[in-house]
Amino acid sequence: MERLEKLFELSGPDMEKIVESFILEMERGLAGEKSSLKMIPTYVRMPTGKEKGKFIAIDLGGTTFRVLELTLKGDRKIGRTGIMKFVLEKKYVTGSAELFFDFIADNVNIFLRKYKLTDTSTLDLGFTFSFPIRQTGIASGTLICWTKDFNISGVTGNDVVKLMREAFRRRGIKNIDIAALVNDTVGTLAAKSYEEPDCDLGVIIGTGTNACYPEKSRGRMVINIEWGNFNKLASTPYDRQLDEESDNPGQQMLEKMVSGMYLGRIAGLVLKVEGFKTEHMSAIEGDMTDDLRVTGRLLGRLGIVKSSLKERRMFKKVCGIVSCRAARISASCIAAIIRRMDPHLSGTHTVAVDGSVFEKHPTFSQNMENALKEIFSRKASRIRLALTKDGSGKGAAIIAAVAGKYEK
Numbered sequence: 001m002e003r004l005e006k007l008f009e010l011s012g013p014d015m016e017k018i019v020e021s022f023i024l025e026m027e028r029g030l031a032g033e034k035s036s037l038k039m040i041p042t043y044v045r046m047p048t049g050k051e052k053g054k055f056i057a058i059d060l061g062g063t064t065f066r067v068l069e070l071t072l073k074g075d076r077k078i079g080r081t082g083i084m085k086f087v088l089e090k091k092y093v094t095g096s097a098e099l100f101f102d103f104i105a106d107n108v109n110i111f112l113r114k115y116k117l118t119d120t121s122t123l124d125l126g127f128t129f130s131f132p133i134r135q136t137g138i139a140s141g142t143l144i145c146w147t148k149d150f151n152i153s154g155v156t157g158n159d160v161v162k163l164m165r166e167a168f169r170r171r172g173i174k175n176i177d178i179a180a181l182v183n184d185t186v187g188t189l190a191a192k193s194y195e196e197p198d199c200d201l202g203v204i205i206g207t208g209t210n211a212c213y214p215e216k217s218r219g220r221m222v223i224n225i226e227w228g229n230f231n232k233l234a235s236t237p238y239d240r241q242l243d244e245e246s247d248n249p250g251q252q253m254l255e256k257m258v259s260g261m262y263l264g265r266i267a268g269l270v271l272k273v274e275g276f277k278t279e280h281m282s283a284i285e286g287d288m289t290d291d292l293r294v295t296g297r298l299l300g301r302l303g304i305v306k307s308s309l310k311e312r313r314m315f316k317k318v319c320g321i322v323s324c325r326a327a328r329i330s331a332s333c334i335a336a337i338i339r340r341m342d343p344h345l346s347g348t349h350t351v352a353v354d355g356s357v358f359e360k361h362p363t364f365s366q367n368m369e370n371a372l373k374e375i376f377s378r379k380a381s382r383i384r385l386a387l388t389k390d391g392s393g394k395g396a397a398i399i400a401a402v403a404g405k406y407e408k
């Protein structure tokens with residue numbers, strides 16, 4: 001156990017090293033030099049809070065996708081929202097582009113009928129598409145590569161807005177105009193900063209992980225960092241095995257140490273248990289019973305019957321070691337971005353965070369806050385991590401409003 005703790009440990013100086021190398025990679029990426037951080041310009045400006053009107057959004061980037069309608073009131077307030085969730089079965093995320101986009105369009109039709117929006121005048125739509133996209137404008141961009149085990153043929157290298165518009169046409173949807181293409185981090189940032197002006201960082205720690213921020217040297221245009229691909233972290237033999245067995249070896253190295261898609265797999269490799277998931281880690285780490293009976297029952301379901309208390313304690317410990325490293329990596333990267341924006345930490349910064357790991361894991365957010373305190377000491381109180389639920393969809397609608405205003 002001690003050996004394992006040492007392997008996964010991230011000390012204060014280790015975090016400081018991550019901060020420095022992350023800033024360097026950010027600078028290289030911005031300068032167009034070789035870097036593991038793509039630093040993608042998004043063409044998105046921060047909202048003012050005065051945007052108004054009724055908008056639609058599609059939020060897509062994991063195993064479920066959502067369609068929503070919302071009203072922006074123009075006074076930093078969001079009015080009534082209508083929302084529908086749809087499950088993306090495996091056949092849709094590993095099949096052809098046409099099958100996939102037609103399925104999305106079919107569900108948009110279901111949504112429009114339910115909310116009586118089929119015969120309206122043109123509605124602007126914000127399209128959240130949470131994969132690495134080379135943006136060519138506010139409402140156009142080509143897919144660089146799939147992540148998170150998506151593998152739909154005929155999309156890489158193509159404009160996803162064009163593919164979505166073609167599916168709308170095939171499915172007879174005429175009153176929707178895709179006004180903005182948005183990453184989920186960008187949507188999350190927009191949603192929180194619509195309500196709170198000191199919010200200047202959007203982070204997702206869910207199935208995948210990533211962050212964005214407004215870059216001063218680019219007139220405060222929001223930059224999608226694609227931090228999941230950061231590759232300057234020390235890895236353990238378990239990380240290397242996971243990477244080798246993955247669909248995209250050598251890529252998304254940070255994502256493979258931090259996000260919900262992989263955390264459970266790492267712990268599973270250490271514990272030699274197949275089918276171990278991040279949800280299991282959350283349940284075990286949140287088990288506060290004195291005999292760890294919740295853990296015992298869960299292990300039973302995973303085929304480990306009659307575990308001893310010592311074994312259950314060991315499971316809990318290993319999960320804690322793996323998730324704590326993930327939280328400290330995330331905090332170090334947030335610290336790097338804040339240091340780049342505000343080197344002396346003289347202002348306050350609200351960080352909009354969404355994603356299942358941040359929201360549901362019992363100690364993740366606390367471990368992140370502790371790490372930020374270690375990095376910034378007392379000044380860490382100027383940084384607030386704010387859960388921003390469903391921000392990615394709401395934010396896409398806000399960005400559609402911002403985009404519409406600029407165009408007019």
Ligand code: BGC
Nearest residue numbers: 130131132147204208209210
């Ligand atoms: C994608 C990002 C996305 C993140 C969170 C990553 O796999 O590359 O674009 O923001 O997941 O959903």
